[in-house]
Amino acid sequence: MSDSKTITQTPSNFIRGVIERDLANKSFEGKTWAGSPGDASHHRKAPIDQAKIRTRFPPEPNGYLHIGHAKSIFLNFGLAKDYEGICHLRFDDTNPEKENQEYVDSIKSNVSWLGFSWEQNKTTHLYFASNYFDFMYEAAESLIQSGYAYVDKQTPEEIRINRGTLTEPGKNSPWRDKSIDEHLTWFREMRDGKHPDGSMILRAKIDMASPNINLRDPAIYRIKRAHHHNTGDTWCIYPMYTFAHPIEDALEKITHSICTLEFEDQRPFYDWILDRLIENGLLSKPQPRQYEFARLNLTYAVLSKRKLIELVEDKHVTGWDDPRLPTLEGARRRGYTPEGFKLFTDRIGVSKADSWIDFATLEESMREVLNISCERRIAVLDPIELEITNYPKNQDEDCFAPNHPLKPELGKRVVKLSRSVWIEREDFMEEPSKQFFRLYPGNMVRLRYGYVVKCTSFEKDANGK
Incomplete structure (x- = not known):
């Protein structure tokens, strides 16, 4: 992500304030970690946890991750990194009917692609809720x-x-x-x-x-x-998810359980379960605390997993990695980058207020990152042939184009010029409009990285093109 360092953004994130207060108040002082998840007896004689905080990204493996999940991934893994903590990747696989290994593998691939790892100090923090049954x-x-x-x-x-x-x-x-x-x-x-x-x-x-x-x-x-x-x-x-969720967090010694707003009304039950199991001696204090933030609502994008599954299963798209889909697999094929997602999530921040984010904000973040990091190339998408009549036949020459207009250290590349070249169809008009300054009969333009040419005549095919 080094190429995007020149793009600065101060994220708005109320959860950072919560974590900083907890650390200042030593809210989780004395928290132990036995090296693996477990109940009160498992952690009782364990050493003090070296991770100052523990967060988790807990997807259910019943579909492919979409753009909205990128916000949660950057939030949970990012907070753990910033506060000398550890983020667990946990699969909440308590619903057997809709889950399979294909989704597990895809989720792991997506998290890695975004630049994060569930391994730290040669210890894996990849967990499955089903292992706690x-x-x-x-x-x-x-x-x-x-x-x-x-x-x-x-x-x-x-x-x-x-x-x-x-x-x-x-x-x-x-x-x-x-x-x-x-x-x-x-x-x-x-x-x-x-x-x-x-x-x-x-x-x-x-x-x-x-x-x-x-x-x-x-x-x-x-x-x-x-x-x-x-x-x-x-x-x-x-187990039902609302019962399993607090138990999973407690077994893994999660400090900050970060959920989307629809779980806010479930927080009293989350606390009730933990209080009763601590009272019964099965779990120990300090217990996890749940905090809620607004999920990503993106304009012009379908982020409902149910609807995405319908699009794929009914073959309206070619698969989960169709670039038209807002899945992370699709975004990857579309040319989106982890650095662009990082800038986007920083830019939109984290709050408790539901709001809609314009899809253009995501695209602008991607363009900013790509503009800085990507070398340039030329492509003609709708070509028409341009013949330079006074250029020698069977000859060509090298023209030189910069690989990046803002980074001369990246050097230049060769673009071949010959008698026949291709230009975009929209760059020529037989009868130009008033504000058209490209090629038309009698007009002169410069070929990029080449010569100035003048249109002396043109020919159409049988279809009038």
């Missing part, structure tokens, strides 16, 4: 045993109705106050595949009258018979 199950049983979770046998429609609305409280499930032993037995039966998909769920026991509807006994486990790309057919129950 055993602990998540243990955590769920712990919540049941301490009276903080229960198995609900209501139908999905009954759960929806009894959840209440934004203005009306919900109603307790008739299964909510059954004995702990009954709930534990039913949950183990769920694990052992004794009940059909959708017949039961495990719910957190919080408050069905909470004004935050996300705290009205949210689901934390469901039955789902599906092959998983990492764990195979080991499990027929899977």
Whole structure:
């Protein structure tokens, strides 16, 4: 990225202020790291973590990354780099139906292309949420045993109705106050595949009258018979993302869990899960803290993963790397650069206010970087032949063009000049308009890096061109 250093931009980023306050207040003093993710006992006797902060980029491997993800990648990896920390690459693969290895490989390639690594000091920080399934199950049983979770046998429609609305409280499930032993037995039966998909769920026991509807006994486990790309057919129950997310962060000793704004209402549940598992002795303090920022809303660009999948599967485009798509694979083929994305993300900053960014801002960032870093070349896209009638036949000569107009140290390249050359069709007009100063009958122009020529005549083909 050295070529873009001359482009300076001071990013607006409220999360930097949060991190600097946390470091000044020693909010994570005493945080230990055993060299790998783990529970309270795993980290208890470990040395003090040398990473001042830990962040994570946690994509779900159910599609290819798009331009919006570049903002999160630069944010999480960039903050870790700037504050002597470490950023983890974690695949949130808790939904087995939509995930596969193809997406995992593509995401890793994209992160590397943007200039970041999940390895530091010969240690990899590449993690999969599915590798924590055993602990998540243990955590769920712990919540049941301490009276903080229960198995609900209501139908999905009954759960929806009894959840209440934004203005009306919900109603307790008739299964909510059954004995702990009954709930534990039913949950183990769920694990052992004794009940059909959708017949039961495990719910957190919080408050069905909470004004935050996300705290009205949210689901934390469901039955789902599906092959998983990492764990195979080991499990027929899977944790919900909102339950798995805080646990993953805590096991990895994340300090700043940075999410987009749609998770703001989930933060109380994030904290509730961590508080209960710390209370039960499974996790330890200091616990991760979640912060939300506005996702990238880009004009004239479809960033919905669902819609992008539809475009690809219905063959409206040639694939995920089609340069018309706003995927990082497509952007790469289009000629976009990591340095351009860095300038773009610095320029738009990080805030909590939703706003729309003009696509032209992205293109301008790319042009600025390319203008500085790229050597020049000539291309004629819609050619017509120009014959220099007084130039000797069977002869050519070397003309010299600078490789970069602002960097003479890059030298020059040879451009061949001969009797026949090609020019853009739009550079000639038979009947020129008033402000047309290029080639037309009787007019003279200079060929770039060559001679001055005069149009003495022209010929058309059978189609009048």
